[in-house]
Amino acid sequence: MNLPYFIAQRLIKGRIEGTSFSRPINVIAIIGIASGLAVMILSVAILTGFKNEIREKVVGFGSHIQITNFDSNISYETTPVSDTQSFVPTIKALPGIKHVQVYATKAGIIKTEDEIQGVVLKGVGSDFDWSYFGSNIVDGGIFRVSDSARTDRVIISKKLSDMLRLKTGDSFAMHFVQDPPRMRKFTISGIYETSLEEFDKVYVFCDISHIQRLNGWDKTSVSGFEIFIDDFDKLDLMTMKVRDAIGYRISEEEPRFKTTSIRTRYPQIFDWLNFQDINVIIIITLMLIVAGFNMISGLLILILEKTNMIGILKALGSDDKTIRNVFLYQAAYLIGKGLIWGNLIGLGIAFLQLKTGIFTLDPTSYYIKTVPVNLEFSHILLLNAGTMVAILIMLLVPSKLISHITPVKAIRYD
Numbered sequence: 001m002n003l004p005y006f007i008a009q010r011l012i013k014g015r016i017e018g019t020s021f022s023r024p025i026n027v028i029a030i031i032g033i034a035s036g037l038a039v040m041i042l043s044v045a046i047l048t049g050f051k052n053e054i055r056e057k058v059v060g061f062g063s064h065i066q067i068t069n070f071d072s073n074i075s076y077e078t079t080p081v082s083d084t085q086s087f088v089p090t091i092k093a094l095p096g097i098k099h100v101q102v103y104a105t106k107a108g109i110i111k112t113e114d115e116i117q118g119v120v121l122k123g124v125g126s127d128f129d130w131s132y133f134g135s136n137i138v139d140g141g142i143f144r145v146s147d148s149a150r151t152d153r154v155i156i157s158k159k160l161s162d163m164l165r166l167k168t169g170d171s172f173a174m175h176f177v178q179d180p181p182r183m184r185k186f187t188i189s190g191i192y193e194t195s196l197e198e199f200d201k202v203y204v205f206c207d208i209s210h211i212q213r214l215n216g217w218d219k220t221s222v223s224g225f226e227i228f229i230d231d232f233d234k235l236d237l238m239t240m241k242v243r244d245a246i247g248y249r250i251s252e253e254e255p256r257f258k259t260t261s262i263r264t265r266y267p268q269i270f271d272w273l274n275f276q277d278i279n280v281i282i283i284i285t286l287m288l289i290v291a292g293f294n295m296i297s298g299l300l301i302l303i304l305e306k307t308n309m310i311g312i313l314k315a316l317g318s319d320d321k322t323i324r325n326v327f328l329y330q331a332a333y334l335i336g337k338g339l340i341w342g343n344l345i346g347l348g349i350a351f352l353q354l355k356t357g358i359f360t361l362d363p364t365s366y367y368i369k370t371v372p373v374n375l376e377f378s379h380i381l382l383l384n385a386g387t388m389v390a391i392l393i394m395l396l397v398p399s400k401l402i403s404h405i406t407p408v409k410a411i412r413y414d
Helices: 003-017 023-062 087-092 131-135 158-164 208-215 232-246 267-305 307-315 320-356 377-404 407-411
Strands: 065-069 097-111 116-124 137-140 153-157 171-176 182-192 203-207 224-229 257-261
Touching (some): 003 320, 023 377, 065 232, 087 232, 097 208, 131 137, 153 158, 158 182, 182 208, 267 320, 307 320, 320 377
Parallel strands (some): 116 203
Antiparallel strands (some): 065 224, 065 257, 097 116, 097 171, 153 203, 171 182
């Protein structure tokens, strides 16, 4: 039989059934642990949810990986490449590749009767994946691209529609500064809203054949390829695999390609997202310190309350380690109770937000309308295990107070 565990069980049972002056301190310790764990669960869930939401929005506009002509500059007027490259089937066959599509971009100016606005016209083909923008349409619908006939329908953002006072079904003229200047008339098929203002106020989506015709390209010429992968955490690895699949061109006659990841194209956004990790680390550290000090005070009260018992156990031959384990078992019980309540509170609030979206945000500042929540079992398990282990380690030092208690003084202690 585990003697320290047996004694701890009897003490816990007696404390539950009876009264003790240490009980209020224990309740405070449990509340501290519960509130601390709840805050940690919500902090991690909100941070990961926020990062996933912003990441999904940015990737929706530009894919995980882009392949462009090596000579292309950072403007939206690109050097074309052929969409019949031999490496495309190889990339599609790579494990972890979700989708490959072509695109083309061109800068233009939308002019209405009262307003004027510079935008980027992004041409998409029949292979374009509409799942992201389809889920963000707030009015009208998406358009379909056919390889046989060109459509004049486009989708624009709610930000642009409000600025230019346009609605679904309206037509507008877009002017292109080139030699000679060109103009095209488009009809709004749908209006999308992602709340990512930096992108919403820029992009208008159209049939890729418009850009091919404006630039004097043939039907096989595109600005580049967009590649989507299954796991964002493997972005760097998949970028290397795509680069290897393309191969290295030595001959000057062969077209050369540039492979860039979404993290490379928008480093300021992803650096900002990574900086948020520091805030969560600070919160978790503070919560652990608060919960640890609450438990330390609770353990000291437990030791003080049972000084007579400690003296009797020492007189009967128990060593300091055995007696210390009695109190650590009690502390573990209190920590476990606090963790249960912390999980109930933290997960309860998280599920409430998931179902109702009751807590909202200003999309102009945070790029999303409601507080995002991402619950992963591994995160919750690590937080619970980490909290338990960290607090028990913190309790090892005050538990050594038992070694300074002598049997004679302890038995006479009142």
